[in-house]
Amino acid sequence: xxxxxxxxxxxxxxxxxxxxxxxxxxRSGWYARYLEPSSSAGTVExxxxxxxxxxxxxxxxxxLTMGDSRMNYSPKLxxxxxxxxxxxxxxxxxxxxxxxxxxWHYLLREIDPSARRYAxxxxxxxxxxxxxxxxxxxxxxxxxxxxxxxxxWTDAPEYPLxxxxxKWAIEAWRACLFRGLNLQPxxxxxxxxxxxxxxxxxxxxxxxxxxxxxxxxxxxxVVGLGVNWETHSVSYPPGVDEGFKKTVETxxxxxxxxxxxxxxxxxxxxxxxxxERYAGSPTKFIFVRLPRGPIVRPIIQKVSHSIREFAARPGxxxxxxxxxxxLERPELFKDALHMxxxxxxxxxxxxxxxxxxxxxAL
Amino acid sequence: MLFNSLEFLRFFVAVLAGFYILPVxxxxxxLLIASYWxxxxxxxxxxALLAGVTAMDYLAGLWISKCEGRxxxxxxIVSLAANLSVLLFFKYFHFLTESLLQKRFAIEIVLPIGIxxxxxxxxxxxxxxxxxxxxxxxxxxxxxxxxxxxxxxxAGPIVRAKQFFADLDPWxxxxxxxxxxxxxxxxxxLTKKMAFADNFAKVSDSYFNSIGAHPGALxxxxxxxxxxxxxxxxxxxxxxxxxxxxxLLGFHFPENFRRxxxxxxxxxFWRRWHISLSTWLRDYVYIPLGGNREGTFKTYRNLxxxxxxxxxxxxxxxxxxxxxxxxxxxLAFERSLGWNRPAWWRIPITFSLVLSGWxxxxxxxxxxxxxxxxxxxxxxxxxxxxxxxQLALAGLAVLIALVEERFKVEDRLVSGSWPAYAVAMAxxxxxxxxxxxxxxxxxxxxxxx
Numbered sequence: 001x002x003x004x005x006x007x008x009x010x011x012x013x014x015x016x017x018x019x020x021x022x023x024x025x026x027r028s029g030w031y032a033r034y035l036e037p038s039s040s041a042g043t044v045e046x047x048x049x050x051x052x053x054x055x056x057x058x059x060x061x062x063x064l065t066m067g068d069s070r071m072n073y074s075p076k077l078x079x080x081x082x083x084x085x086x087x088x089x090x091x092x093x094x095x096x097x098x099x100x101x102x103x104w105h106y107l108l109r110e111i112d113p114s115a116r117r118y119a120x121x122x123x124x125x126x127x128x129x130x131x132x133x134x135x136x137x138x139x140x141x142x143x144x145x146x147x148x149x150x151x152x153w154t155d156a157p158e159y160p161l162x163x164x165x166x167k168w169a170i171e172a173w174r175a176c177l178f179r180g181l182n183l184q185p186x187x188x189x190x191x192x193x194x195x196x197x198x199x200x201x202x203x204x205x206x207x208x209x210x211x212x213x214x215x216x217x218x219x220x221x222v223v224g225l226g227v228n229w230e231t232h233s234v235s236y237p238p239g240v241d242e243g244f245k246k247t248v249e250t251x252x253x254x255x256x257x258x259x260x261x262x263x264x265x266x267x268x269x270x271x272x273x274x275x276e277r278y279a280g281s282p283t284k285f286i287f288v289r290l291p292r293g294p295i296v297r298p299i300i301q302k303v304s305h306s307i308r309e310f311a312a313r314p315g316x317x318x319x320x321x322x323x324x325x326x327l328e329r330p331e332l333f334k335d336a337l338h339m340x341x342x343x344x345x346x347x348x349x350x351x352x353x354x355x356x357x358x359x360x361a362l
Numbered sequence: 363m364l365f366n367s368l369e370f371l372r373f374f375v376a377v378l379a380g381f382y383i384l385p386v387x388x389x390x391x392x393l394l395i396a397s398y399w400x401x402x403x404x405x406x407x408x409x410a411l412l413a414g415v416t417a418m419d420y421l422a423g424l425w426i427s428k429c430e431g432r433x434x435x436x437x438x439i440v441s442l443a444a445n446l447s448v449l450l451f452f453k454y455f456h457f458l459t460e461s462l463l464q465k466r467f468a469i470e471i472v473l474p475i476g477i478x479x480x481x482x483x484x485x486x487x488x489x490x491x492x493x494x495x496x497x498x499x500x501x502x503x504x505x506x507x508x509x510x511x512x513x514x515x516x517a518g519p520i521v522r523a524k525q526f527f528a529d530l531d532p533w534x535x536x537x538x539x540x541x542x543x544x545x546x547x548x549x550x551x552l553t554k555k556m557a558f559a560d561n562f563a564k565v566s567d568s569y570f571n572s573i574g575a576h577p578g579a580l581x582x583x584x585x586x587x588x589x590x591x592x593x594x595x596x597x598x599x600x601x602x603x604x605x606x607x608x609x610l611l612g613f614h615f616p617e618n619f620r621r622x623x624x625x626x627x628x629x630x631f632w633r634r635w636h637i638s639l640s641t642w643l644r645d646y647v648y649i650p651l652g653g654n655r656e657g658t659f660k661t662y663r664n665l666x667x668x669x670x671x672x673x674x675x676x677x678x679x680x681x682x683x684x685x686x687x688x689x690x691x692x693l694a695f696e697r698s699l700g701w702n703r704p705a706w707w708r709i710p711i712t713f714s715l716v717l718s719g720w721x722x723x724x725x726x727x728x729x730x731x732x733x734x735x736x737x738x739x740x741x742x743x744x745x746x747x748x749x750x751x752q753l754a755l756a757g758l759a760v761l762i763a764l765v766e767e768r769f770k771v772e773d774r775l776v777s778g779s780w781p782a783y784a785v786a787m788a789x790x791x792x793x794x795x796x797x798x799x800x801x802x803x804x805x806x807x808x809x810x811x
Contacts, residue, residue: 002537002538002539003538004536004537004538004541005538006538006780007538007539007541007542007545008541009780010542010780010783010784010787011541011542011545011787013780013781013783013784013787014545014549014783014784014785014786014787014788014791015787015788015791016784016788017784017785017787017788018787018788018791018792018795020788021788021789021791021792022792022795025792170368174800178795180792180795180796181795181796181798181800184796184797184798184800187796188751188796188797191750191751191754192749192750192751193750
């Protein structure tokens, strides 16, 4: 290459070639088929697969629920109940364990690209007021893992800049710009044993849409769990393990954090982004307050109320706040956070009734 | 500021931009400022040491050129002594006092990064001036740039003054081929370092840092192989980046690695591995000792002394001395067998011998090295520490090396058509994306020397 311009052009062509290769492998949907099914990104992909299938097969108005692992109602039971009661909608669940509103924004962009596919979208929250805890969702590192296959070049710089810690911001930049780098552990495991991966991935893709829809929670409960809030001591049910105790301590006995308004700002930003994308869409949004746990922590003073503020927007509804209080009992939970089968079953019907009432004659 | 860090990328882009924006006559000074900034980012205290060595050898060069006879020689000896004293103090003080006096003095000596490289570079300049092979440099700032030029400041290649100043005065803007090769080498070097070396480093570190946890011959061989691959990709990757950066700035560094693991003899290995050091040792140690001109025994002796010094140059430890002796002994042995010409069937033998030598190079102590040496040849089989994909990566490297050896693909790509070049660049970047180690920062091996 004698000419400088030719050399520059060749270097630029190399960079474009790399972008094309990255797109062909990681952004075309090809690699998504072979993601480790039990990984964060793999679970998100399977969830998308199921939702796309539901969108294609179900003709009734669809109500999409989002949420993390605490939104463990059974769509199947809810839909059977709805059908028996004559409700016209069907529930479908796009939530993924471990996710939060920032992830939901990007997840919804994939599930519902037109922003018009669903009659309503349910956004479960643990509280309509904003309590700051020591967990900072702004810098929640796992988000990048969940969004490994969803982030686009155009999500930079907004997504990386939503992190305040440089370490996570850099990882977020990588996730947007170099999808292969973000998926590296997955790719290396694939290369180490491709045959096993292909088999596992196929088996999960075959099973997941129906298998996960049919899933029912465990039956165990936590009867015997009690907290003395004055002494901050816990009485445990017999036979529980250290993991259970640790979760109880982390969830129930955590000290109150300084109320800085951080969580409120986070919710305003990311729920706000979701509503912004649906501006002008007929899709309604319904906030529901999740059953908080087998035992509820004493109320602390909360300085902001982002979810209540959202209710002032057109098309945003709030389910009755105290409705799930009756489910907050040890016999309806399997651990400090998640409902058991009995709790999940009762919540499934309760949710269907609430949605029918709020959505009217869908 | 590692070459593979974001911080360095920002630095290099700023240097490159400034370099081409500024008028040509100012550019060397811009590079000097950048080089001192770069060196100061490691430890600003050693800037004075670098400046001191620069001033000393700059003056020595001028003075030698003006003197004749014994004065000329005396200045050379003083300069060499001063350079070696700096090296001895910073690098070998504790080693020498512990070995000779059986005593460790309670002073903490921090090793200035890259000291072995720039001291050797400076020595070569003074000796070349003494030998009348190099004109003395009149401009002190130009000489300062020669010693501190950031692409090769901390780990070489050891550039000779003649090569460097031919590029500096008159400086010529890089042509299309320089730009293409520079960008290509930077990408290749980064890929070698982050995708290959760092992945093998994880295996070799886990093995050499806890030998007892990995018993068996297979573990020993795979751990040693991992180190052999790590050090090659690490150092040659660094060198590629250094040469590439220099090309983009209009300088041409000599080749430092030429597929050394395809060598058919130890002699050939040293013609392919760290070429700038081996030629330095040849020109400034082996030949002055008499080389092969004074009979068989003295040739063997000279080989051994040269390689012992070469080993010791790497670090203040008996393990490096043994490593040097290993190579010196093998060079002498090959010469006694008359294996002057490489043969393909000796490639695996040579490779095994080189790998065995790396055990001493990498092990933390002589005791550790001895344990590994025993494990290489005796005892239970154990498990292979390299995973399938890592072996595949090594296989890919061998394939590329064989193709490069036979067809000189790099030259063809750089001087050939742009689509083939672009495809090769894209492939390298893709390998980098998929395999680069980004969760931990692994320093370059040769930065410690």
